[in-house]
Amino acid sequence: MKRNIKILQINGFRGLFLTLFIMSCLIAGFIAFPAFLSMNVWNYFSIKLGSFPSINFFQGVLLWAILVFSVFVFNRKKFIVSFSTQQELTEDEVKSVISRIKSQTEGKEENGKG
Numbered sequence: 001m002k003r004n005i006k007i008l009q010i011n012g013f014r015g016l017f018l019t020l021f022i023m024s025c026l027i028a029g030f031i032a033f034p035a036f037l038s039m040n041v042w043n044y045f046s047i048k049l050g051s052f053p054s055i056n057f058f059q060g061v062l063l064w065a066i067l068v069f070s071v072f073v074f075n076r077k078k079f080i081v082s083f084s085t086q087q088e089l090t091e092d093e094v095k096s097v098i099s100r101i102k103s104q105t106e107g108k109e110e111n112g113k114g
Contacts, residue, residue, distance in 0.1 A: 035061040 010019055039060025046054045055063065089097070 031061065031064070035064040038063045038067065 010016055035057065039055055039057055042060070042063060043054040046052050
């Protein structure tokens, strides 16, 4: 059993209202306000450039979620997403792969006939 368990005790209506107030402030501060800003920035550039449509608040929330998720993914020390070019095989590696494929197909043909 864990000894360092943190217990949050909510007493009465005052504690319930205080908890709801704190939760609503966190949601407004970390979700609603940045989504509102991203929506307004997007709409500002859509009016100025005229090349893409304007968005509503729900789409602003989605845009904010995409931005946060992208920053989270690309700022990790161990990358989930990696960008690199594929290395070409040498002639010896290509010959060994082809010989393995041939031996596997010959083995399947022998098993299928038997």
